[in-house]
Amino acid sequence: MSANPPSDLDLYPVAEKAPERVQTPTGKPLSALTLEAVLAGEIGAEDIAITPEALKLQAKIARAAGRETLAANFERAADLVGVPQELILDTYELLRPGRAENAEQLLDRAALLRRDYGATRVATLIEEAAAVYARRGLFVKRF
Amino acid sequence: MTDAPETDVPPTSAPQSSNRWRRFAEWDARPLRHDLFAAENPEAGFSVFHSPYDPAPSLSIEGGRVTVMDGKAAADFDILDAFIAAHHIDPAMAEVAMAMDPGEIARKLVDINVPRPELEALARGLTPARLAEVVGRLSALEIAFAYSKMRQRQTPGNQAHVTNAKDDPLQLAADAAVAVALGFDEIETTMRVASNSWANALACTVGAAVGRGGVLFQCSIEEAEELQIGLAGLSSYAETVSVYGTERAFIDGDDTPWSKALLTAAYASRGIKARCTSGAAAELLMGFHEQRSLLYLEARCLCLQRAMGVQGTQNGGIDGAPLTASMAGGVRELMAENLIAVWLGLECASGNDCRTSESEIRVGAKITPYLLAGSDLICSGFGSIKKYDNSFNPSLFNGEEIEDYLLLQRDFQTDGGLTPVEEDQVLGLRVRAVEALAAVMEELGLGSVPRARMMSVVFASGSEETVSYTPGEVTPISAAIKARGLTAIDVVRALGKRGFTEEAENLLLMLRQRISGDYLQTSALVRDGRVMSAINDPNDYRGPGTGYRMPEKRWQQVQGIRNVLTRERVLAAENVVAGAGGAEVDWLVAAGPAAKGANPHEVVIGVSPGFARQLHQTTAGHALADVVAALVGGITAGGGTARLVRMLHTADTSFLGLAAARLSGSGFGIGIQAKGTTVLHQADRMPHMNLELFSNAPLTGLDHYRALGRNAARHTFGETPEPVMVATHGEALGARFHVRVALLYAIETGLIEPTVHPIELAYRPERRALEAAQ
Numbered sequence: 076m077s078a079n080p081p082s083d084l085d086l087y088p089v090a091e092k093a094p095e096r097v098q099t100p101t102g103k104p105l106s107a108l109t110l111e112a113v114l115a116g117e118i119g120a121e122d123i124a125i126t127p128e129a130l131k132l133q134a135k136i137a138r139a140a141g142r143e144t145l146a147a148n149f150e151r152a153a154d155l156v157g158v159p160q161e162l163i164l165d166t167y168e169l170l171r172p173g174r175a176e177n178a179e180q181l182l183d184r185a186a187l188l189r190r191d192y193g194a195t196r197v198a199t200l201i202e203e204a205a206a207v208y209a210r211r212g213l214f215v216k217r218f
Numbered sequence: 219m220t221d222a223p224e225t226d227v228p229p230t231s232a233p234q235s236s237n238r239w240r241r242f243a244e245w246d247a248r249p250l251r252h253d254l255f256a257a258e259n260p261e262a263g264f265s266v267f268h269s270p271y272d273p274a275p276s277l278s279i280e281g282g283r284v285t286v287m288d289g290k291a292a293a294d295f296d297i298l299d300a301f302i303a304a305h306h307i308d309p310a311m312a313e314v315a316m317a318m319d320p321g322e323i324a325r326k327l328v329d330i331n332v333p334r335p336e337l338e339a340l341a342r343g344l345t346p347a348r349l350a351e352v353v354g355r356l357s358a359l360e361i362a363f364a365y366s367k368m369r370q371r372q373t374p375g376n377q378a379h380v381t382n383a384k385d386d387p388l389q390l391a392a393d394a395a396v397a398v399a400l401g402f403d404e405i406e407t408t409m410r411v412a413s414n415s416w417a418n419a420l421a422c423t424v425g426a427a428v429g430r431g432g433v434l435f436q437c438s439i440e441e442a443e444e445l446q447i448g449l450a451g452l453s454s455y456a457e458t459v460s461v462y463g464t465e466r467a468f469i470d471g472d473d474t475p476w477s478k479a480l481l482t483a484a485y486a487s488r489g490i491k492a493r494c495t496s497g498a499a500a501e502l503l504m505g506f507h508e509q510r511s512l513l514y515l516e517a518r519c520l521c522l523q524r525a526m527g528v529q530g531t532q533n534g535g536i537d538g539a540p541l542t543a544s545m546a547g548g549v550r551e552l553m554a555e556n557l558i559a560v561w562l563g564l565e566c567a568s569g570n571d572c573r574t575s576e577s578e579i580r581v582g583a584k585i586t587p588y589l590l591a592g593s594d595l596i597c598s599g600f601g602s603i604k605k606y607d608n609s610f611n612p613s614l615f616n617g618e619e620i621e622d623y624l625l626l627q628r629d630f631q632t633d634g635g636l637t638p639v640e641e642d643q644v645l646g647l648r649v650r651a652v653e654a655l656a657a658v659m660e661e662l663g664l665g666s667v668p669r670a671r672m673m674s675v676v677f678a679s680g681s682e683e684t685v686s687y688t689p690g691e692v693t694p695i696s697a698a699i700k701a702r703g704l705t706a707i708d709v710v711r712a713l714g715k716r717g718f719t720e721e722a723e724n725l726l727l728m729l730r731q732r733i734s735g736d737y738l739q740t741s742a743l744v745r746d747g748r749v750m751s752a753i754n755d756p757n758d759y760r761g762p763g764t765g766y767r768m769p770e771k772r773w774q775q776v777q778g779i780r781n782v783l784t785r786e787r788v789l790a791a792e793n794v795v796a797g798a799g800g801a802e803v804d805w806l807v808a809a810g811p812a813a814k815g816a817n818p819h820e821v822v823i824g825v826s827p828g829f830a831r832q833l834h835q836t837t838a839g840h841a842l843a844d845v846v847a848a849l850v851g852g853i854t855a856g857g858g859t860a861r862l863v864r865m866l867h868t869a870d871t872s873f874l875g876l877a878a879a880r881l882s883g884s885g886f887g888i889g890i891q892a893k894g895t896t897v898l899h900q901a902d903r904m905p906h907m908n909l910e911l912f913s914n915a916p917l918t919g920l921d922h923y924r925a926l927g928r929n930a931a932r933h934t935f936g937e938t939p940e941p942v943m944v945a946t947h948g949e950a951l952g953a954r955f956h957v958r959v960a961l962l963y964a965i966e967t968g969l970i971e972p973t974v975h976p977i978e979l980a981y982r983p984e985r986r987a988l989e990a991a992q
Contacts, residue, residue, distance in 0.1 A: 089735070090731065090749070110719065114714045118707060140739075148483055152485075154487075158487075
């Protein structure tokens with residue numbers, strides 16, 4: 076019997092303390108990632124990626140450690156797992172100064188991410204940017 | 219100098235043409251004088267801890283929203299203020315923290331009874347101006363102490379730069395393997411030619427899997443490319459997410475806090491560890507400093523990074539470190555900004571990655587507080603390669619100086635994250651690394667590597683010595699890796715197929731870590747296949763006996779530098795005959811108790827107990843038979859008569875000389891120890907008031923001994939000859955010789971027999987010639 080109530084910190088490192096809580100995007104357990112399996116062609120690049128569930132678990136751990144902003148970042152990351160690389164890079168580009176011509180462009184992108192990918196937290200971040208960019212005049216094209 | 223003119227003109231070739239103390243000319247010639255030093259000038263952006271243009275700390279919150287921060291109303295917030303106010307400031311904590319006396323907070327930082335989490339909570343309620351104000355109250359020593367208490371992970375670590383001037387993948391692989399063996403927890407590479415990034419990443423990935431394996435690796439390049447390389451598994455962390463302390467610098471850097479926050483989340487979404495980069499004077503270099511102090515701008519950068527939710531920062535000047543160090547108090551400022559970083563709960567890769575001075579003394583002093591305090595990554599890039607091979611520019615410490623760094627760890631008994639390596643071990647790793655990379659390249663159809671290229675790299679210290687790939691040859695290889703979408707899984711498979719099983723397992727281990735995301739947490743690194751971070755290895759420093767203490771095994775590793783002298787090694791090298799029963803040599807034979815002489819021109823040479831018995835050469839390397847021949851020859855040439863006596867009651871130079879003088883018919887005697895230290899003494903003098911002394915035996919030559927013998931003889935004629943001078947040029951003789959001296963002298967003192975009368979010695983130089991001929 077532990078004297079302290081169980082904490083999410085007890086799950087860390089997950090690979091050692093709670094390996095059953097994470098798996099590859101293709102549903103394989105950590106223990107399936109062996110050299111034999113790689114040589115047999117059973118493991119591909121698609122297996123070597125983090126899942127939204129693992130990121131949310133790490134967010135809980137970060138929050139239990141008193142690191143609220145880090146947890147929020149992991150949650151935004153969980154939002155982005157399913158977003159294609161090109162769309163992430165394009166959104167990053169759009170957030171750079173002078174790329175979007177007006178707030179609408181950013182708000183449209185936020186809406187798209189929320190609607191198609193459920194990326195609520197990322198969408199909120201982009202909406203916040205739209206408001207500040209408008210106030211600070213960042214929609215001016217840079218040459 | 220025998221050819222010096224007999225005048226009082228100073229012996230220098232330079233004519234005295236200026237009204238100047240010549241020491242200044244010597245100072246002008248020192249490396250230090252390449253450094254530039256800047257005057258304080260807040261209008262031009264040159265202020266370190268405080269500028270008159272810095273805002274006074276302030277904070278107003280209404281309805282849970284920040285309305286005024288550091289003197290600025292919300293409607294006037296620039297992009298940094300807006301992000302910090304929205305995401306950094308914890309309104310509940312702010313009420314408490316901003317009401318506290320800054321002096322009291324400063325004292326808490328150095329109080330061992332105030333735990334780290336309490337201070338981190340306070341920081342979440344402090345504005346950038348207040349954070350800067352508080353750390354500004356600490357001295358350099360207090361900053362270092364507070365840093366040791368506030369840094370995040372308990373066990374210190376270090377990061378290496380692995381690059382070369384040719385983007386040669388073979389050398390990258392070999393050097394990455396060496397960096398891993400040296401104990402670096404992270405490896406960072408970059409390229410001379412941007413399009414070589416994929417080849418660089420592949421080469422370092424393979425090299426870092428050799429040997430101990432399991433280090434985090436990154437390839438520093440443009441963001442989109444870096445993310446792609448990370449996605450392919452060919453890098454595991456990123457630290458190019460730069461932020462700046464003014465709005466215009468930020469925009470000039472082509473980003474905003476929101477674009478960087480998205481990028482930070484994007485890295486995590488791909489299982490890649492990320493840290494931001496910021497450092498003093500970046501805004502000054504970019505021309506947008508707003509006349510604010512370096513520390514205030516950096517406090518803004520760091521609050522922003524916590525606000526973005528990045529786990530850590532590369533911080534402490536970085537590219538701006540030399541400019542910061544040019545200002546008065548600049549190095550203290552670099553430490554202060556690092557302190558703010560860890561106080562905010564960020565992992566800190568604490569700079570020390572840029573050569574801030576041409577003075578080796580300034581370089582060594584710069585690193586010392588970090589070695590004492592420890593840091594998550596002491597250098598955010600220690601140049602593991604030679605200076606000219608560093609594609610980031612020379613680091614504070616470089617390949618040339620690794621052993622100096624290892625010694626600093628050993629001197630202070632502190633863990634700088636590095637481990638000494640042995641020659642055979644390193645050569646084996648380099649061979650293995652280039653062979654592994656060649657196998658991977660062949661297996662993946664990236665070309666066949668000539669054996670001569672591999673061998674040229676294995677033995678080379680730097681790229682100037684290699685006959686291997688040129689940057690232009692690497693570009694198509696890099697393009698092929700990218701175009702064919704090769705990933706780390708392909709590399710694992712290639713290594714496994716070609717029998718590099720250990721390396722394949724090491725690389726796979728790192729890829730497996732990506733699934734759990736454990737190394738995304740604050741201050742995470744991977745050692746022996748396990749993740750260590752601020753979560754499972756938190757810094758719990760609370761005073762003596764707590765915090766990081768090197769485990770005994772680690773301390774043994776740190777001590778394992780090259781060429782440590784043991785007693786056995788010294789005695790073997792010095793030709794020492796072990797034991798008290800060292801045989802007498804034929805040329806110097808005991809001949810009964812010594813009596814006082816009567817010859818008025820006699821000079822007695824009193825030798826020490828082990829002289830020509832256990833010990834046979836001076837620390838300068840002269841055979842004692844030659845030394846005796848020189849002394850005797852000098853005495854004879856001066857018109858005197860030499861007599862030799864062995865003292866057993868003492869080994870001390872002064873008393874050897876005094877006892878010899880008292881036995882001498884002239885009252886003049888010479889005392890000499892086996893290591894070569896020699897005194898010319900007179901019978902009626904106080905023991906330490908000798909006539910002449912050769913205290914620096916390692917510099918004393920046979921001519922000196924001959925001249926001393928002659929002087930001794932001339933004293934017997936009532937003359938006062940010019941004393942013999944053994945010139946020194948400031949050599950650190952203690953450092954060079956005292957380990958040997960102490961061990962050798964102990965042999966002499968071990969032979970002392972306090973009550974035994976001095977023994978007459980028969981000197982037979984002709985027997986020595988026979989001895990030498992055998």
